[in-house]
Amino acid sequence: MSKTQLSEVELLADLVAFDTTSSDTDPQTDKPNRACIEFIREYLDGFGIKSEILAANDRKANLWATLGPPEKSGGIVLSGHSDVVPVVGQNWTSDPFKLTERNGKHYGRGACDMKAFIACVLSIIPELAKAELKQPVHLSFTHDEETDMSGAARLTEYLRGHNVRPQWVWIGEPTDLHIINAHKGYALYQTSIIGVPGHSSLPDKGLNAVIAAAHYKVVLDEVAQGRARKPFAASPFDPPYTTLNIGYEKGGTAANIIAEHAEFIWELRPHPGDTATAFKGEVERLVGERIAPRFTAFAPRAGIKTCACYENPPLTPTKDNPGERILTHLTGHNQLETVSFATEAGYFQQLGSHVVVCGPGSIEQAHKADEFVAESQLKSCVDVLRKVLISSCPA
Secondary structure, X not given: OOOOOOOHHHHHHHHHOOOOEOOOOOOOOOOOXXXXXXXXXXXXXXXXXXXXXXXXXXXXXXXEEEEOOOOOEOOEEEEEEOOEOOOOOOOOOOOOOOOEEXXXXXXXXXXXXXXXXXXXXXXXXXXXXXXXEOOOEEEEEEOOOOOOOHHHHHHHHHHHHOOOEOOEEEEOOXXXXXXXXXXXXXXXXEEEEEOEOOEOOOHHHOEOHHHHHHHHHHHHHHHHHHHXXXXXXXXXXXXXXXXXXXXXXXXXXXXXXXXXXXXXXXXXXXXXXXXXXXXXXXXXXXXXXXOHHHHHHHOOOOEEEEEEEEEEOOEOOOOOOHHHHHHHHHHOOOOOEEEOOOOOHHHHHOOOOEEEEOOOOOHHHOOOOOOEEEHHHHHHHHHHHHHHHHHOOEO
């Protein structure tokens, strides 16, 4: 790729054109992000910036690059995920993978969530490449944030193994450039129950998996209600406790057959200070006491198994967070806020880095038809990036 500086809008158009849809329910919908990552690599290479492609497989990859001093500690990470959510079933008024401008708004899948931030970062690369940076500036672009966040988990494990510990991480999720310093975690589980089939007129001769699943869900609700009765004092979250949702279930084959199989998927959004591990542990204890004994007579044919699809950590506030101090000053948004959606922030925080979430666009536009980002938000983001990275970082 030639050494050509592109605007944030031009870069956003290039990024949106890559269909990087992540889907954990439909393999046909799930698309690779490798071409998008290779585009970014070639763009950086055009300005003499070498990057590492950290491949998960031949379809998915992260990108990591460092500008300025090669120190492993200190500096800032500019982080964004390259994948987007599906467009299937949505009624778009324009091609979702072709950036379309209407009245100062740019429409396209990923326009705000979150290729906008990546485009803003890339737009100032030519200036960064010339600057005499006194601290390292790292670039982190990941895969599969919209599903299991395996990209962030893999990337931060790589950094931990190479003893890389940035001072702070700026994650550009869409927040209207408001400063976010906390969010809940996210965990997803699948519970599968195998019973013993038989004729429905002889229920004592079999073990009904659907009924066992109902009892299991009662336990889940009981533990969740216990959390609701003990909210975190002065919590900024609504609601101020860990929440549960059971979002999918199936089981049985016919009304006159004792159900042999049942399956359901449930999610947790752990409040900072609580953990998915603690919630799940309490559930398993009660299930072991109340439900598992019913399976003893039918073992080993029957049983209950709960598998973690993923368990993503929350973001918790930290003292003396330089990202908060710098961004509140430059954006004019002095009020620190919390959000209900999850991000990759918790993985970076586990490295020992401070983290802030702040980016162009609104989460209210994300994941829906005619997703857009206002051009004014793009320009404001570029302005803040330039002030943070160039005005404050030269030697």
